[in-house]
Amino acid sequence: MLPAQQALLRQKLLVLGSLAIGSLLYLVARVGSLDRLQPICSVESRLAPRPLGQILLRTLQYKRGSAHELHRVNGTQEQVGLQQLVQQLPHAIIIGVRKGGTRALLEMLNLHPAVVKASQEIHFFDNDRNYARGVDWYRQKMPFSFPQQITIEKSPAYFITEEVPERIFKMNSSIKLLVIVREPTTRAISDYTQVLEGKERKNKTYHKFEKLAIDANTCEVNTKYKAVRTSIYTKHLERWLKYFPVEQFHIVDGDRLIVDPLPELQLVEQFLDLPSRISQYNLYFNATRGFYCLRFNVVFSKCLAGSKGRIHPDVDPSVVAKLQRFFHPFNQKFYQITGRTFSWP
Numbered sequence: 296m297l298p299a300q301q302a303l304l305r306q307k308l309l310v311l312g313s314l315a316i317g318s319l320l321y322l323v324a325r326v327g328s329l330d331r332l333q334p335i336c337s338v339e340s341r342l343a344p345r346p347l348g349q350i351l352l353r354t355l356q357y358k359r360g361s362a363h364e365l366h367r368v369n370g371t372q373e374q375v376g377l378q379q380l381v382q383q384l385p386h387a388i389i390i391g392v393r394k395g396g397t398r399a400l401l402e403m404l405n406l407h408p409a410v411v412k413a414s415q416e417i418h419f420f421d422n423d424r425n426y427a428r429g430v431d432w433y434r435q436k437m438p439f440s441f442p443q444q445i446t447i448e449k450s451p452a453y454f455i456t457e458e459v460p461e462r463i464f465k466m467n468s469s470i471k472l473l474v475i476v477r478e479p480t481t482r483a484i485s486d487y488t489q490v491l492e493g494k495e496r497k498n499k500t501y502h503k504f505e506k507l508a509i510d511a512n513t514c515e516v517n518t519k520y521k522a523v524r525t526s527i528y529t530k531h532l533e534r535w536l537k538y539f540p541v542e543q544f545h546i547v548d549g550d551r552l553i554v555d556p557l558p559e560l561q562l563v564e565q566f567l568d569l570p571s572r573i574s575q576y577n578l579y580f581n582a583t584r585g586f587y588c589l590r591f592n593v594v595f596s597k598c599l600a601g602s603k604g605r606i607h608p609d610v611d612p613s614v615v616a617k618l619q620r621f622f623h624p625f626n627q628k629f630y631q632i633t634g635r636t637f638s639w640p
């Protein structure tokens with residue numbers, strides 16, 4: 296063969312080799328990551344239902360090994376087939392509280408190999424039309440999982456909706472219930488901020504928080520304002536306790552989940568009877584976001600959407616103090632009932 300032909304052949308082989316290696320790397324990345332291809336991506340923006348194949352692969356790739364390790368029945372049970380994937384009713388529900396950090400809690404629990412989350416808020420128990428569709432409809436809204444895994448959904452409206460405790464009790468009287476709370480005045484302001492943002496998006500004007508939270512006639516706290524009522528945690532919890540014993544609830548400290556999530560997650564793992572699997576490796580502080588973000592593996596991490604962690608408007612300190620005084624006795628009762636004390640004012 297002539298030297299020119301040899302050089303051409305070498306060049307062709309080089310190109311072919313590079314192409315093969317490139318394709319292989321692409322495939323590895325694609326299969327290994329699936330829905331985690333964007334290093335930082337919005338959680339809430341991915342609401343479109345994922346194709347079944349993607350769900351199956353994701354579950355297999357990310358959770359299969361660990362689920363096996365957790366629940367190995369015998370040494371030979373290494374061939375779990377796709378046919379074992381099922382849509383299970385939730386074993387635990389994050390019932391509230393709105394703006395308590397419900398999304399962060401769900402996403403962080405989903406780091407656990409034995410937990411599979413329902414990505415969307417299903418609103419089965421608080422929405423009469425959905426509830427009328429029956430429990431099979433609800434089950435079909437659940438993600439695919441292996442029988443050994445547990446499914447968790449979150450719909451914060453459940454906590455404050457009158458009919459929900461009885462409806463959940465009828466479905467499963469031994470279900471585990473997670474309630475994530477924040478200091479009540481901060482939560483009320485966060486609630487207001489979310490509504491305000493919605494109004495601004497539609498170019499609508501909205502009242503100041505002070506005007507909504509304080510009754511202009513009496514100068515007292517306006518208990519008709521929903522954001523105030525939602526923060527009276529004990530009132531809502533008492534309705535739930537007519538159906539479920541207090542041991543079936545776990546209270547999560549939403550303020551601590553923001554600044555130091557791991558210990559809170561470990562308490563939830565214990566409550567759910569799961570082995571401790573979420574580690575500091577899975578959580579890293581992102582200075583740009585000002586929040587902890589989630590790390591699944593060396594390549595894939597994500598932060599929550601920008602709608603989580605809004606800047607709150609300044610509120611008149613005298614209104615803040617009035618609200619804090621108002622919530623104080625309710626908080627004391629909440630501590631007493633739940634056995635969990637917070638350093639709220």
Ligand code: A3P
Pocket residue numbers: 392393394395396397398399451485486552553586587588599602603604605606
């Ligand atoms: P703010 O927007 O008031 O800061 P929910 O998911 O129930 O709507 O709660 C939203 C709150 O979750 C946010 O309230 C934010 O403070 C809190 N949160 C907790 N951990 C977070 C995290 N890692 N990333 C973003 N927000 C987080």
